[in-house]
Amino acid sequence: MEPTTLFYILITILLIKYVLDTVLNHLNAKHFNDIPPNEVSDVYEINEYQKSQLYKKTNHNFNIFSSLFSLITTLSFFFFNGFLMLDNFARGFSDNTITTTLIFFGIIIIGSDIISIPFSLYKTFVIEGEFGFNKTSKKTFFLDKLKGLLMTIFLGGAILALITWFYEFTESYFWLYTWGLITLFSLFMNMFYSKLIVPLFNKQTPLKEGELKNAITEYTNSVGFKVDHIFVINGSKRSTKANAYFSGFGNQKRITLYDTLINDLSTEEIVAVLAHEVGHYKRKHIIFNLTASIILTGFTLFLLSLFINTPIFSLALGVSTPSFHVGLITFGILYSPITQLTGMFMNFMSRKFEYQADNYAKKTVASEPLISSLKKLSKNSLSNLTPHFLYVFIHYSHPTLLNRIKNLKK
Numbered sequence: 001m002e003p004t005t006l007f008y009i010l011i012t013i014l015l016i017k018y019v020l021d022t023v024l025n026h027l028n029a030k031h032f033n034d035i036p037p038n039e040v041s042d043v044y045e046i047n048e049y050q051k052s053q054l055y056k057k058t059n060h061n062f063n064i065f066s067s068l069f070s071l072i073t074t075l076s077f078f079f080f081n082g083f084l085m086l087d088n089f090a091r092g093f094s095d096n097t098i099t100t101t102l103i104f105f106g107i108i109i110i111g112s113d114i115i116s117i118p119f120s121l122y123k124t125f126v127i128e129g130e131f132g133f134n135k136t137s138k139k140t141f142f143l144d145k146l147k148g149l150l151m152t153i154f155l156g157g158a159i160l161a162l163i164t165w166f167y168e169f170t171e172s173y174f175w176l177y178t179w180g181l182i183t184l185f186s187l188f189m190n191m192f193y194s195k196l197i198v199p200l201f202n203k204q205t206p207l208k209e210g211e212l213k214n215a216i217t218e219y220t221n222s223v224g225f226k227v228d229h230i231f232v233i234n235g236s237k238r239s240t241k242a243n244a245y246f247s248g249f250g251n252q253k254r255i256t257l258y259d260t261l262i263n264d265l266s267t268e269e270i271v272a273v274l275a276h277e278v279g280h281y282k283r284k285h286i287i288f289n290l291t292a293s294i295i296l297t298g299f300t301l302f303l304l305s306l307f308i309n310t311p312i313f314s315l316a317l318g319v320s321t322p323s324f325h326v327g328l329i330t331f332g333i334l335y336s337p338i339t340q341l342t343g344m345f346m347n348f349m350s351r352k353f354e355y356q357a358d359n360y361a362k363k364t365v366a367s368e369p370l371i372s373s374l375k376k377l378s379k380n381s382l383s384n385l386t387p388h389f390l391y392v393f394i395h396y397s398h399p400t401l402l403n404r405i406k407n408l409k410k
Contacts, residue, residue: 003315010316010333011078017336018071022064024395027388029060034386039405043375043385052382055131062127066119073115083326084318090325101164101325102157109152117145128239131382136238147200159185167308167324175305179298186297190290194231194247194254204231207257215267216255216274223364225278229254236260241381244270246277246286253281264380269373272365279360285353289346296342304331350397355407367408374401 032053036043044052077083090103124141128134136144162181166174189197198204207213207230220227228251235243235258242261248254255274262270280286307313313327314320361370378385378401385401392400399407 001312003312006312006316006330007078010330011075013333013336014071014074017340018067021067024388024391025060025063028384028391029057031386031388032056032060032384036385037402039409040375040378040385040402043379043401048379051131052384055382056384058127058130062123069119078317081318083329087319087321087323087326091321097168097324098161098164100323102161104325105160106153106157109156110149113145113149120145133240133381134238135236135240140237144201151197151200164324172305175298175301179294179301182297182301183294186290186293190286191248191252194256195252198233198256202237203234204256206230207232212262212267212270215271219271219275219365220278223275223278223282225281227253227255231256232259232262233257234259236263242377244273244277246274246281264376265373266369268365268369269376272361272369273373275361275365276357276370278364279357280353282360283353283356285357288349288353292346292349300335300338303335304328307331344394347395347397348393351399354398354404358404358408362408371405371408374404 036049086104086107087100089107090100093103094100121141124134124136125138159181163174163178166177166181170177194204207216213230216230229248231254233256235241240260242264243258244261245256246253247256255277257270261273265273308324308327308331309322310327311322313330314322316330317326319326358370361367377383383401387396387400398404
């Protein structure tokens with residue numbers, strides 16, 4: 001195959017993905033004005049439903065512009081030898097493969113982040129602010145950006161440097177060492193993310209003694225779910241949207257409640273939401289997701305090892321010297337259709353798991369408090385009650401509110 005042919009294959013993949021996403025978003029948007037089914041007709045008052053419709057349309061229009069801008073920027077990089085210029089710039093600092101790779105991807109990541117700032121600002125302070133969701137100050141916004149960037153540079157840079165070192169010195173076995181590294185990192189993050197990373201962005205405090213903690217403790221004891229760590233996170237510092245999640249394993253298990261969730265729901269509803277999260281643990285969904293992720297990572301890295309040394313992967317992007325870092329770009333685009341398919345499969349499994357977790361909450365608490373909590377959370381986040389079924393199938397990791405209620409009422 002000629003490099004030019006591969007170049008246009010890459011362009012075609014990018015264009016097809018853009019067209020498919022645009023068509024899917026358009027189909028979904030056509031249902032924004034649908035009348036909600038009877039099962040969810042009480043979620044919104046008329047004026048609130050009109051507000052949710054406007055919120056959906058505003059985000060849809062914003063996404064049209066931002067995705068088109070992203071496509072044009074990406075294609076410009078392809079057609080105007082952006083990768084060649086970046087490769088030459090990186091090699092101008094050092095001939096060392098690790099250093100060159102770090103500079104190459106560092107510029108791409110930092111550059112992409114800078115370009116995205118105006119869009120993030122508009123999304124956060126104009127759209128989310130207009131509809132009453134945003135509570136973030138500009139100081140917090142930019143501090144979050146800085147912290148995220150520093151984490152990417154130091155943590156992401158260290159991992160990328162190790163992967164590049166594996167490639168340099170272990171040759172055909174580099175994918176096995178990389179797989180091991182990513183697996184260990186994934187396990188570590190699953191165990192300690194809430195303890196080590198979350199505090200960099202949010203304040204977590206132990207849930208105070210009282211009615212809510214007593215109700216949670218009584219429930220967890222009744223189902224044999226020992227957890228010593230129940231925290232409240234100051235989510236209201238950034239948004240009015242609510243959430244709760246479970247993380248960790250063994251003695252590192254912890255339940256985290258957003259303060260907005262505590263303010264929005266009753267004690268019985270919060271226990272029902274936590275029962276759903278406990279259901280994920282009891283049904284071993286977390287282990288399945290982690291295992292599936294590790295297997296898919298290994299498969300991806302194995303394929304990468306077969307093609308990364310192919311000179312055409314660099315030549316297709318205008319770089320005459322075969323490069324590990326340039327090859328990663330080409331492989332990533334070629335692999336993206338497989339990523340789309342595996343993502344759809346994982347979303348399918350995730351929706352199945354949500355039903356199972358709902359059923360666990362129904363069995364151990366009751367269906368009504370979970371239904372009422374789901375309705376409140378949907379209302380408070382102006383959720384879409386009538387999404388297109390194809391959009392749900394491809395993008396949704398959770399079933400629609402309508403389908404969850406139907407399942408809980410069986």
